[in-house]
Amino acid sequence: MSEATESSPATSRRTLLCGAAAVLAAGGTVTLAGCGSSGDSSAKSSAPKGPVDLGPATDVPVGGGKVFREQKIVVTQPAEGQFKAFSAKCTHAGCVVDQVKKQQIQCPCHGSRFAIADGSVQDGPAPTPLPAYAVTVEGGNLKVTPS
Incomplete structure (x- = not known):
């Protein structure tokens, strides 16, 4: 077994489900929400500052x-x-x-x-x-x- 395989992080359930949904969506139009990871700063948006x-x-x-x-x-x-x-x-x-x-x-x-x-x-x-x-x-x- 290679070291890369042993040190690779396990695929999260959310990543797996979002990936599967994306594959299904390729055949039609589907809107998904909530597929950002909790560590993805682009998925988190704070309110604008100041006026x-x-x-x-x-x-x-x-x-x-x-x-x-x-x-x-x-x-x-x-x-x-x-x-x-x-x-x-x-x-x-x-x-x-x-x-x-x-x-x-x-x-x-x-x-x-x-x-x-x-x-x-x-x-x-x-x-x-x-x-x-x-x-x-x-x-x-x-x-x-x-x-």
Whole structure:
């Protein structure tokens, strides 16, 4: 037996399952979540530091919202002139929410839905509300400060 074989780390269950899912996905379209390893720093994303300028407040419709995917922030406007900001990472599996529709922030991975007014869970499996961020409008632009 070679030394390389003896010193090689064992394949983890998660790596094996993710690899198998990737092979199956090659034949069709499948969305996977949660396949990052716990040691993979790219799978972990922290909230942006300091105020983040997200552009014109007019881009966020009344009774709806807008997902800023790159910043992992979602901003809603439940009533005219009332802006709310939340983490765009679902509290279930960490997927980034993808849209605001029917007055709900929607996660594409497992169907969780959150209220645009306070980020509370409207439909699971998410166990907790989306974390809220401070949001202001300065010079017509949205400024969000993650907690």
